[in-house]
Amino acid sequence: MTINSHLASEATLPPTALPRWTPDTSGPTHQKAVTTHLDNVLPALESLRSQSDRLCEWGTELANRLLSGQRLLAAGNGGSAAEAQHLTAELVGRFDDERAPFSAISLHAESSAVTALSNDYGYEEVFARQVRAHGRAGDILVLLSTSGRSPNLLKAVRAARERGITTWALTGSGPNPLADACDQAITVDAIAANAQEGHLIAVHAVCRAFDAEVARRTGPYAGGQP
Numbered sequence: 515m516t517i518n519s520h521l522a523s524e525a526t527l528p529p530t531a532l533p534r535w536t537p538d539t540s541g542p543t544h545q546k547a548v549t550t551h552l553d554n555v556l557p558a559l560e561s562l563r564s565q566s567d568r569l570c571e572w573g574t575e576l577a578n579r580l581l582s583g584q585r586l587l588a589a590g591n592g593g594s595a596a597e598a599q600h601l602t603a604e605l606v607g608r609f610d611d612e613r614a615p616f617s618a619i620s621l622h623a624e625s626s627a628v629t630a631l632s633n634d635y636g637y638e639e640v641f642a643r644q645v646r647a648h649g650r651a652g653d654i655l656v657l658l659s660t661s662g663r664s665p666n667l668l669k670a671v672r673a674a675r676e677r678g679i680t681t682w683a684l685t686g687s688g689p690n691p692l693a694d695a696c697d698q699a700i701t702v703d704a705i706a707a708n709a710q711e712g713h714l715i716a717v718h719a720v721c722r723a724f725d726a727e728v729a730r731r732t733g734p735y736a737g738g739q740p
């Protein structure tokens with residue numbers, strides 16, 4: 515059977531031969547799960563509001579470092595990887611307005627390095643070795659985690675210390691080992707999924723302060739590097 519004839523026979527299947535499944539999303543359990551999730555966004559937001567000074571400091575300090583030619587390294591696992599690379603993308607690309615590109619690397623997004631290092635050294639080493647490879651004194655390493663307990667992130671902090679790299683943790687509820695190990699931490703007091711949502715808001719808040727500081731220091735963007 516050719517691919518085309520196979521597709522043709524699929525398309526002509528009688529409707530009765532297709533599996534039928536209609537989800538029941540009207541029950542009280544579903545409603546409760548959804549409203550509880552939405553209600554739990556508020557503690558995450560309140561947690562961040564109480565740390566707005568630190569969010570502002572991070573954005574300003576990040577601008578200072580990157581304007582001086584330093585680099586941001588970022589890492590996380592799972593959902594936290596997504597939020598970490600959201601931050602690096604805002605810096606390498608742009609946030610609201612046009613501005614210079616800045617150096618920011620998400621270590622977990624280096625797929626060949628991640629698979630090779632995990633395969634050869636174990637997953638716990640996957641970020642530490644990249645920190646040793648890419649990091650220079652004065653760079654910043656930001657690590658995102660809901661639990662604050664992922665061993666690969668804790669090992670990355672140790673590698674950063676050896677190199678004179680500043681470490682920031684963006685975690686779920688504190689205290690936790692990652693927040694304790696880093697130079698500075700912002701902890702979002704919420705359950706895991708809501709903490710991750712809080713992390714995205716934190717990332718954008720840091721970018722607001724970052725762009726404000728870049729604009730203050732460099733004036734209107736005229737193209738090229740700062």
Ligand SMILES: O=C(CO)[C@@H](O)[C@H](O)[C@H](O)[C@H](O)COP(=O)(O)O
Pocket residue numbers: 591592593594658659660661662663664706707710
């Ligand atoms: O997105 C979620 C849960 O919300 C998961 O993928 C979660 O990120 C993974 O289980 C991670 O491995 C958890 O690591 P961490 O945030 O505790 O460091």
